Amino acid sequence: MIPWVYLGKAIIPNNGGELTLSRRDEEFSIKLSGIRGELMNSRVYNSEQELATLGCAHISTTKNAHVLVGGLGMGYTLAAALGATNNSATVTVAELVPEVVQWNKGPLGRCAKNPLDNPRTKVHIGDIKTLLATRAPTYNAILLDVDNGPEGLTQRDNDWIYSLSGLKDIYQTLLPKGVLAIWSAGPDNLFTLRLKKAGYEVSTRIARARKGKGSRHTIFLARKA
Numbered sequence: 001m002i003p004w005v006y007l008g009k010a011i012i013p014n015n016g017g018e019l020t021l022s023r024r025d026e027e028f029s030i031k032l033s034g035i036r037g038e039l040m041n042s043r044v045y046n047s048e049q050e051l052a053t054l055g056c057a058h059i060s061t062t063k064n065a066h067v068l069v070g071g072l073g074m075g076y077t078l079a080a081a082l083g084a085t086n087n088s089a090t091v092t093v094a095e096l097v098p099e100v101v102q103w104n105k106g107p108l109g110r111c112a113k114n115p116l117d118n119p120r121t122k123v124h125i126g127d128i129k130t131l132l133a134t135r136a137p138t139y140n141a142i143l144l145d146v147d148n149g150p151e152g153l154t155q156r157d158n159d160w161i162y163s164l165s166g167l168k169d170i171y172q173t174l175l176p177k178g179v180l181a182i183w184s185a186g187p188d189n190l191f192t193l194r195l196k197k198a199g200y201e202v203s204t205r206i207a208r209a210r211k212g213k214g215s216r217h218t219i220f221l222a223r224k225a
Helices: 046-055 076-084 098-105 107-112 156-162 164-173 189-197
Strands: 005-012 017-024 027-032 066-070 090-095 121-125 139-144 174-184 200-210 213-224
Touching: 005 098, 017 098, 027 107, 046 076, 046 139, 046 174, 046 200, 046 213, 066 076, 076 090, 076 107, 076 139, 090 098, 098 107, 098 121, 139 164, 156 164, 164 174, 164 189, 189 200, 189 213
Parallel strands: 066 090, 066 139, 090 121, 139 174
Antiparallel strands: 005 017, 017 027, 174 213, 200 213
């Protein structure tokens, strides 16, 4: 069996733990300290793509659309957002950990076909909250895959995103008829109610971890009325 090769590590700010990047042939893995198993694997990405496909479906032909992707990961959501929008659209990706951006500029970038090299991509290194809390209508779509879903796993600071006050602020940053799409490891009825209380029209979709198989993940689709 081909062994795993250690490629690097990164510290998540604000005591979020340590990320470790490894490679085995053409397969990449990112693990988080204190968590059993993998956080991400380059062979398991269908639900991340579905997050972008579903979240951007309403703007496939919109001129000069602006999409915000929260969490770069292995680049699959960013790549799918670029593919789901036309050549006039801009996609901003926010990533808290600078090393993750560097990994995607290196060998890891090949997994999603180097979406950071696309001229329509803009990168924000830092807390996505600074972009979501402006209350200025800016984005046609916001795609969030910054944690395990409403039940945070990697960052306690992410709790704001899923709180009622956070969701209300995010609502203000969406343009009319904009969509907030959130990836989650599973369903959460209380979170659905919270989205509705914040003013969104809400639906959910199930997306498999791999196309047609694997774990069932939930995509929350929250539209600004």
